[in-house]
Amino acid sequence: MLTIGGKSDSTFCDGISRRSFLRVGGLAMGGLTLSQLLQAEAQSETGRSNKSIIMIFLSGGPPHQDMFDLKPEAPIEIRGEFSPIPTNVPGIDICEHLPGMAQMMDRMAIIRSIVGSEGRHAAFQCLTGWPVRNQPVGGWPSFGSAVSKLQGQAREGMPPFVSLSPKMRSSSWSDTGQAGFAGQAHAPFAPNADGTGNLELNGVSLEHLSDRRSLLTGLDRLRRDVDASGAIEGLDAYQQQAFGILTSSRLADALDLEQESPEMRDRYGRGDNVPAGYGDAGPLMNDYFLAARRLVEAGARVVSLAYGRWDWHGRPHGTNFENARDHLPRLDQGVTALIDDLTERGMIDDVSVIVWGEFGRTPRINKKGGRDHWPRVSCGLLAGGGIQAGQVIGSTNRLGEHAKDRPVHFQEVFASLYRNMGIDTNSATINDLHGRPRFLIDHNAYQPLPELV
């Protein structure tokens, strides 16, 4: 529900607290009020950029050698069941179950040599660029929180960082992204994190949120009361932003997929809102891809989401290849629809899309038909954001065991994403809880990928 209440460290004569807060359901913003969320020193000067990032996290570690780095010459116990197909970029082959991506490879870049995985089953490294171990006090901010901190709101009425990741049995995969020392004001707005699905805000359906009459009735009463007392002037800018978000239909509209045509939803693939595979991860909800596009279009700077269950150890939960035949076509449909849609709307050069997971999978197929964890190398797909597309960066050895040339660290990818946002990782810092400026990545070691420029 939408609650508008007061807490009483300072109360006006009419009973309205000076620290009136606004709450969207349980809010799922790290349990904070919206005003707290916004109550940070957002850099309004950079707040006009229309650059954004959509990150699709493939929970569990997708099999690099069955998607973008097939090894048809390897022995059968390594090469697996799938055949490579040519793409529209001569010399680049990818899996036969990604035919849509193959036809738009000239608009994408593949990285085949991602290294530096901590080997942990978690979204953390794909959200922050850092390992879980040895974090500074307060914790590393996820990239959405860092962008929120550095650039603030792009548009009134929209949170800068939205995570569509749903609640899962495995909480390390459903991680929506910690704010860390960027401060809880920059935690993601996470409408699916309570597990209700269907893009509902905690306990609040979109219908309720967009029921402007009941919403505004409450807000108008508060405004009247506060205005009468002159307290509106006492509300800080961030509380006013909170008003902005709640009194604007922008967020609710962006999350309301019913506003899209059935054809557009079909084009993305819709999806089943049931945990995929083993049941401990998220669903294959292609609706999230469409929602991500709507959110960045409406002004969100970073939208992250978790998609499916890619930890395919084999029977009895299906072999690696059975699961791949289940997941890959759906991913193919969702990603290609997203890129086409962004292109058709003229947004593709402003929106960076990244698709990846926490690690790769073992070259050798195990006796249950699965592939196990392989932190030594993994793959990723990039599109949009003005990158140099139609290329493969890096390679692995004959069996897909390790990076053969051009190893690409997670932080190099983040440096590139930040760069696309207009953030220079050589100079941008955020103070940690001790007040010590922290760079977003280890900029002495890692720079944006020159290949993408």
Next chain:
Amino acid sequence: MKLIFTLRHPNAVYYASFSPDGKTLASASLDNTIKLWNLATGEERATLRGHGDGVCTVVFSPDGKQLFSASLDKSLKTWNPADGALLTTMTGHQQYIECMAMSADGKMLASGGYDNVVRLWDTAARAATQNLSGHSDAIYTVAFSPDGKRLASGSNDGTLRLWDLLTGKQLTSLKGHLGAVQGVAFSPDGKQVAAGCSDKTVRLWDAASGELKATFTGHDKYVKCIAFSPDGRTLASGSMDESVRLWDVKSGAAREILNGHENAIYSIDFSKDGRRLATASFDRTIRVWEQ
């Protein structure tokens, strides 16, 4: 055969079996549920929830009044298909269960899985009665002989074993295939044992002598499930190659190939009158085919 229904779960479907009267189909899924389908209309009649992991098998009792399921959650459950009520939970397996079969008279269940033991259960007492030990890897498939005196079990250890259920001793190990045994069935007269194997073949043995009688080839990937038609003339096989093949048991010719599934086929069942076939697949669908 022609496709008459495509029925959907929101996750992979591991098993589908007809009720004795052919009016209902029960399906078991990796979505942890069992669904009951009205075969007059193809509409979903009920979803049974209670298992804590994927459901690998579901079968009706011969009178159709009970439903038995086995799950990756290591339990077997009994349900009332009329109202969907959960009646009993039986436990004992130490690891994932992969397969379960019911004897023709409905008095026994056999289950196997990743603890490498075949467990026998008394359906009236709803209790375990016997363990059959010997396999050295996961048991993928079990089948009772029609008279209920023998059991066939196939495993990832590459063996296909026949057991005497009176003594609990292994009678023989059938030879000829290469690799894991994925699906096994007795012919309706009990004289033959058929198995689908990782070597992409369907093989037929004499159940008494253990002699390999025939090898059917044609599938491109491993054969995961098989079933005899009630008249014993046709053997149906489902494969990871996404096709269903209907074999003439006498000649070994592939009489018909059913295409349409988009992922591995996990189970095949004939209706009692032999006119319909239900195939369950990792593609999240059950397809019902009719002559």
